[in-house]
C-alpha cells in the first residue's frame with residue numbers, strides 16, 4: 001500500500017502566498033503532502049506545464065431560487081455541473097426566505113433541492129426578506145450555530161427589500177450572532193421613481209434597465225449600508241460592486257477603519273451598458289439584464305483598481321441564470337412589455353475563472369497569487385471554510401484545479417454545462433482554461449467531460465467568519481496580498 005492514493009506530479013503549485021514547483025500527495029480525499037518530489041502513489045496525474053491551484057470557491061451563486069414568475073435555469077444538478085467544469089469545487093448559493101415564511105423551513109426546502117444532486121460541495125447563505133422578532137430572536141441565532149454563518153439582505157426588489165429600520169435590526173442581530181452580512185446595495189425608491197418615469201416615456205426596452213439604476217443609485221445605497229454598519233458596529237460585505245462610485249465608498253469606509261469588505265464579478269470587467277441594447281428589434285439586450293447593470297470600460301478600470309489595491313476581497317460570479325428564449329425566462333410575456341419584468345441575472349459560474357485569469361493574470365493586472373486569493377482562498381476565509389478549503393497544503397481537502405495557463409479558448413455556449421441557453425460572454429477570447437477538477441481527491445471533470453456524479457458534493461456546515469468576530473477580537477490577517485481593510 002502506498003502512502004498516497006494519488007500523486008499529482010510535475011505541476012506548479014499556486015496558493016495565495018506562493019508559486020512553487022511541487023508534487024501534491026493525496027490520501028482519503030485530503031492533501032497530505034506538498035513537496036518537491038514525492039514517490040509512490042497508486043495513481044499518478046501528470047501536471048507538467050500546468051498550474052495546480054485550489055479549486056474555485058464561488059461564494060455568490062443562485063440555484064433553484066424562485067424569481068417572480070421566472071424559473072431559474074439551474075438547479076443544484078446543472079448549476080454544480082457547470083461549476084466543476086469551470087474549475088470550481090465549492091459554491092455557496094442562497095436559501096431564500098419568502099415573506100411570511102419561516103427561515104428554518106426555507107433552509108430545509110433548499111436542502112431538499114440540493115440533496116443527492118450536487119457535483120461539488122456547497123453551503124448556504126440566508127436571504128432574509130422578513131426580519132420578524134422570531135426570525136431575529138430565535139431562528140437566526142440557531143441557524144448560525146448550525147453552520148449558516150452569513151446572511152444576505154436587499155435594499156431593492158419588491159419582494160425582498162428591507163427598509164432602513166429592518167436593515168439595522170438585521171445588522172444588530174448579525175453582530176450578536178457573529179454572522180457576516182452581504183448587502184445588495186441599490187436604492188429601491190430611486191429605482192421605482194426612474195422605472196415609472198421611463199415607462200411613462202415609453203422607454204421600456206431592456207437597455208433602459210441600466211438607465212433605471214445608474215451608479216448614483218448604487219453609490220447612495222452603498223453609503224447608507226456602510227453608515228448603518230458603522231452605527232451597529234458590524235462588519236458587512238458589499239456584493240456585486242459594479243463601478244467606480246460604489247468602489248470609492250467602500251475604499252473610503254476601509255480608510256476610516258470600518259470593517260467593510262467588497263465583492264465584484266466578471267460582468268463588471270467584461271460587459272457594458274451597450275450590451276443591453278442588442279437593438280430592441282431582436283430584444284437580445286435582455287440577455288445582459290442583471291443588477292447592478294454592467295457599466296463600461298472606464299468603470300472596468302476602476303474595478304481593476306479596487307482589485308489591485310485590496311478594496312475587493314472576492315471575485316464571484318453572481319451566477320443567476322435564466323433561459324433567454326423562454327416563456328419562463330428572460331422573454332416571458334411580461335418581460336416583452338418592459339425591462340421591469342425581465343428577470344435579473346446572468347449565468348457565469350463556469351466562465352468566472354477563465355475571465356479573471358485572462359484579463360487579470362495574462363494581461364498583467366494581478367499576480368497568480370492574487371488570482372488564487374480572489375477566486376478561492378479569500379472566499380474560504382471570509383465565509384468560514386478555512387482551513388478546510390481554499391489552499392493547497394497538508395490538511396486541506398484535495399479540491400484542486402489543474403490549469404493550463406496557455407490554452408486559448410473562445411467562450412461559446414456549446415462549451416458550457418449550465419442550464420441556460422446562452423452565455424453573455426459568447427465570442428470572448430480568453431487565455432487560460434481548466435484542464436482537470438478534483439473534488440476531495442476524485443477527478444470530477446476533465447477537458448470539459450464530466451466524470452463526477454450528482455451527489456458527489458456534500459453540504460458544508462461553515463464556521464463563523466473570522467472577519468465577523470466582535471471588534472477587538474484577534475484581528476484577521478490581511479487578505480489579497482494587498483493592504484488590509486482599514487490600512
Ligand code: URP
Nearest residue numbers: 184290291318320344345
Ligand atoms: O441580477 C442579479 N444579480 N440577480 C441576482 C440576484 C442578486 O441580486 O444577486
Ligand code: ZN
Nearest residue numbers: 184239240291
Ligand atoms: Zn444582489
Ligand code: ZN
Nearest residue numbers: 060062318320
Ligand atoms: Zn446575486
Ligand code: ZN
Nearest residue numbers: 255483486487
Ligand atoms: Zn488603504
